[in-house]
Amino acid sequence: MGIHPQIQKLKRADIVVACPGRLLDHIRRHSIELTQLETLVLDEADHMLDMGFIPDVRQIFKHLPVNRQTLVFSATMPHEIRQLTKTFLNDPVTIKIGVTAPADTVSHAFYPVAHHLKTALLLNLLENSNAESVLVFTRTKHRAKSLGKKLMTAGYQAASLQGNLSQSRRQASLDGFRDGKFKILVATDIAARGIDVTRISHVINYDMPSTPDTYIHRIGRTGRATRSGEAYTFITGEDKKMVNAISRAIGSNIEQRILPTFNYGGTSHNVAHRSRQYKKLHRNKVERKR
Incomplete structure (x- = not known):
């Protein structure tokens, strides 16, 4: 909807649902008056953080009355969101619904690797696993x-x-993954929201999640409906604190694995070589089937 129809609707509105950028635009145009605001709701606050909306949210707070109720909803609580609540909420109460815990059907493993070798390691894992x-x-x-x-x-x-x-x-990618057209789906945390595919056999954290809660949300996509699932996480020397935090959240030390078939002294150029190896192996499999 364009800005001018919105301005007309705002004249009769009691409840306004808006993204931060557009609300800030209306504030600057003086097309919305917030001095009498009673309740502010920030939904999916961690989503706003990832989308870069928090600076706009901070600007909006400057135009709100001191006496108001503020509700913040967030699937995860990264440090930046906690700081935001400390700054703009007065003695807030935290309510945690559905304490998250990993399913017993999921097995976990950490794979130490240098950052520039992550893609090569991923290819090696895929070549040597029965991932569906x-x-x-x-x-x-x-x-x-x-x-x-x-x-x-x-x-x-x-x-x-x-x-x-x-x-x-986006829908084509989701449908293709759900229907089996795509064996692998690469996603960010935000883009992956709403994925509901019961047959995911493996979740691979190419990059370390930012919080233990995010880790549990990620791996919750596998091991569903009594199926077994595998959760692999690539870790670098910078990830030690998060490794310990995730282990505490899981309630046990997670196994660290070294692949005997992987050249840890290699370079990122090995990715192209492994691509050729895979294509050759794939051709051989097709020929044998014939």
């Missing part, structure tokens, strides 16, 4: 898109799911 349906998590949209392309170049049926996709392309 794999969900790979990355920290950024750019990395999700780039990794998806690399997996396709290596010969895998893969797609990426990230915020820059149009709704139609």
